Amino acid sequence: MMADAISWVLVLAVAAYACAGGTDYGAGFWDLLAGGAERGERPRWLIDHAMAPVWEANNVWLIFVFIIMWTGFPTMFQAVFGAMWLPLALAAIGLVLRGAGFALRKPTRSLAGRRIYGAVFAVSSLLTPFFFGVVIGGIASGRVAPGTTASSDAWANPTSIVAGLLTVAATAYLGAVFLTADARRFGADDLVRYFRFRALCSLAAIVVLAVIGIPVTHHDAEYVWHGLTHGAGLALVILAALAAALTALLLARREYRWCRYTSVAGVALTVAAWGLAQRPYLLPTSLTVAQAAGAAHTLRWLAIVTVIAVVLVGPALVLLYRLDTLGDLEPLTDSDTRGAQAPGDNP
């Protein structure tokens, strides 16, 4: 009972990371494709401004996912990290590079330096979500079981590849939708058009990948495939598709106020559908929620921790996003800290 509730908390935390963190990865994806220093200057400027105040908070969802895993379902945590060692190690390194590249690019004034940090940030923004997707694909296709040791089959398989690519496409989609809305907020009409186009393209990419993925994963990830195409799982998938279609419609009609919410709903519903399709397994088809659950007393406390987290962190996050959307958050500039130009700086 309690274990089921905690498993849903886990799904929700994954969904939150997919949406919040995903948006940031997507921003990095578009940074990568923004072109040379001159052509890419304006999109990059927008990406910088949109991401800077929120990416650190968004990253904490991942930590929260890990904490729920190792406190609530220790054996599952052990199994996932055992079998998926390499993609997770690569994701970890990617995360470090992405954050550091992003943070160091901002205060760097020389063009060469900005290029290097920017490239590191952008490339790792592409690779990290891919590896997370790969892990999810491996879990969904039943390749992770307690006692599995790391092998390349666990993650170099059709389902993992499809899931990895889908994850990247989904982040690109979220990133572009959010950047469209941000561009409008900052009153940059050229960028609104720029990112609107990209949002629609990435949505198309998702559709293509899904169409390819359906036959490819049918026998590879049978249990989850069945769950996603029947009953409640199917209902959520349909809802997710509707949310995506609505987003496309809003974008096409240039109504930007709600498109963020519908895009997030689409991604979150997809994650929820996956969670539903896996029931009652945490690791299909070897470990159920009940088998993996940690000590009952701990789970009760984990529930309390979660409730407090919602009460404590919820308002803070709302305040942050609110101030951010109101445009009250701006980085300090050189004139604020009274800095001068140093030799070698590019303006």
Added chain:
Amino acid sequence: MHSTTLLLANTPPQTLPARELMAFTLGSHILLVPFGVALPFITLLMHYRGLRKGDVVALKLARRWSAVMAVQFAIGIVTGTILSFEFGLLWPRMMGRWGDVFGLGFGVEAWAFFLEAVLIAIYLYGWRRLRPWTHFWLGTPLPLAALLGAFGIIAANSWMNTPQGFTLDAQGNPVDVTVRQAIFTPIFGPQYWHFAVAMFLTAGYVVAGVYAVGWLRGRRDRYHRLGFTVPFTVAAILTPVQFFLGDNLARQVFHKQPVKFAAAEIVWNTDTHVPEYLFGRLNEDGTISGGIKIPQLDSILAGFKPSTQVTGLTSVAADDRPTATQATIVHWAFDIMATIGSLLILLALWYAWCWWRRRDLPRSRWFFRCAAVAGAASLLTVECGWITTEVGRQPWIVYFNMRVSDAVTATRVSSLWTMFGIVVAVYVLIFGAFLAVLLKMRTRWRIADESPAGQAGALGPEAGTPYGPREGTMATTGAAPDPGTPQSPGGAS
């Protein structure tokens, strides 16, 4: 020695790279943690002063520290996130077996990280547009959030040192978990306070050290005086406190982790009237080479009288305790920590004396030389403290409940070494770039402060409104600094 070879034979080859990686990443992360925990507090102090007294210089310092914090916080986050991965990548069996016993502390940490990330974003990005006092008050919960985060981490670590809150069933698996006991373990309180104070003290000395260097180079303006005084005062007040907390912690370790204490003091056989060795090396046969021997002192320190019995390393089997080499490492780390702690007290007393007599900073250049190295020394001390804690626990990952070698991942050794190599390379680049960025910022600020226009600027039209007006519309300019910034006439540094 025989026992060592036996020990090595039972140890999976993954243990060495896994340990090295853990030690390296933790040792790097911990260098940023003092600033994550305490720099907001010090900045807020300065900020308060600036707002309260309308002090432009103080506000300038607070804003510059915020600019530093923005970068440092991000590096702290990425190096911290990798640690969470490592629990799974390196020690999956520890988490699989004990995750539900001690993992909850990290849950508290998660709240704290959320709050911290949110509040720091509001603080760092709120300078330009929020109302001054609103901005300040939104920043004030930051130190509390940082202390909360440290609570979670230290709870987990002190549980590894003095595990409790469970019973073992017939297969040796933990059952009957009681969370409260697992969080508030015996060593938790002393370890937490000692740690928290260490963070504030270290951040204070490091920040003050930057301005001490400027002072030594002849920049004796109000800016440097203020930048030195506020953080140094915080650190100097905490130094004697830390000494007492450390002394207390050492005694708690004596009671609750006697074998670790024996390693820290290189005590071979359980005995009374145990002498204290300052440095020196423990040999495999239990003899001690080098070092300064002070008769009776160890017993006195542990129990206030020479007849106190101190547990020795040989009280447990050879493969249940640190090796002689590990004990020597622990001993040196401990002694360096205690030595630096004592020297810092002298420095704090010097400062207090001058302040008490003359209400002024000491005049001696030697004072500022010492103050300039105090920051680096504190960072070294923090590393030594952790080496004492962690190496002193060997060979246990969970003290007397699970060996490091039983917790380690089964992944191929070559993968681990490769990852270690990559991580070291990445960290060297990141930390190097981080320092380069900081130095560059400093150069820019110095050029602005030294140029006549910069000084005029400080008194210019903006001076009355420390929360300067918004410049340039964002949609049309890139990240460009304002064009009126003066170009320096001379060289950079």
